[in-house]
Amino acid sequence: MMSEKRTYTVSIYTENSVGILNRITAVFQRRKINIESLNTSKSEVKSVSRTTLLIKVTEEQIKKIIGQLEKQIAVIKAFYHTDEETIYQESCMFKLSTDLLVGNSDIQAIINSSKSRVININKDFFVLEKSGGKEEIEELYHTLNKHGIMQFVRSGRIAITKEEMPVSELLELINN
Known part of the structure; x- marks a missing residue:
């Protein structure tokens, strides 16, 4: 078998x-x-x-x-x-247009509910960082993708x- x-x-x-x-x-x-x-x-x-x-x-x-x-x-x-x-995690970063922070109240709610955090911001874009399980990161990706992701990068698994x-x-x- x-x-x-x-x-x-x-x-x-x-x-x-x-x-x-x-x-x-x-x-x-x-x-x-x-x-x-x-x-x-x-x-x-x-x-x-x-x-x-x-x-x-x-x-x-x-x-x-x-x-x-x-x-x-x-x-x-x-x-x-x-x-x-x-016990394992992945990490990722999203680059998104700064206009989304100003003109879209949904984005702040997404950031808060996903337990992600803004790690860089300037007039053109901001960078959002998220650590968690693969499913959490996938879910956030699909949510943010509706608003337009400029860049996305994801780490490999780290585990203990x-x-x-x-x-x-x-x-x-x-x-x-």
């Missing part, structure tokens, strides 16, 4: 080296797996980066992928978690596990 595809958050801890992102994404490309979102940043461990990916695969596939990722030079350790095992994950200790052991 073929297992069902589900969404997994993959966390990959790596050395900070040139070309590692190419090698990571090549693992997914070879398997013809689409990466839904991708975020790379420094981690809680000095000189170690963390790449967070969101993919939709079967459990069998994810286990093979983790094995392939950990064979890559510069990959220290990779983990996968379900949505239920993580609900259960304790002693990454620092684990990485210390691996590095020694």
Whole structure:
């Protein structure tokens, strides 16, 4: 019986080296797996980066992928978690015409009800920032799109596990 595809958050801890992102994404490309979102940043461990990916695969596939990722030079350790095992967010920014703030009382209500905030304003445009779940951001996008979005950008998923994950200790052991 073929297992069902589900969404997994993959966390990959790596050395900070040139070309590692190419090698990571090549693992997914070879398997013809689409990466839904991708975020790379420094981690809680000095000189170690963390790449967070969101993919939709079967459990069998994810286990093979983790094995392939950990064979890559510069990959220290990779983990996968379900949505239920993580606390996650995305962030986005909208660039909208300043005229909307002046001539449209709906926009202020949208800003307040969506828990978004204005982070920049000038005579031509203002920038609205929103953090939240994918559905919240999609809903705000569709609401604001009716008023005309000048620019839109969205981050990849960032996530933290609900259960304790002693990454620092684990990485210390691996590095020694």
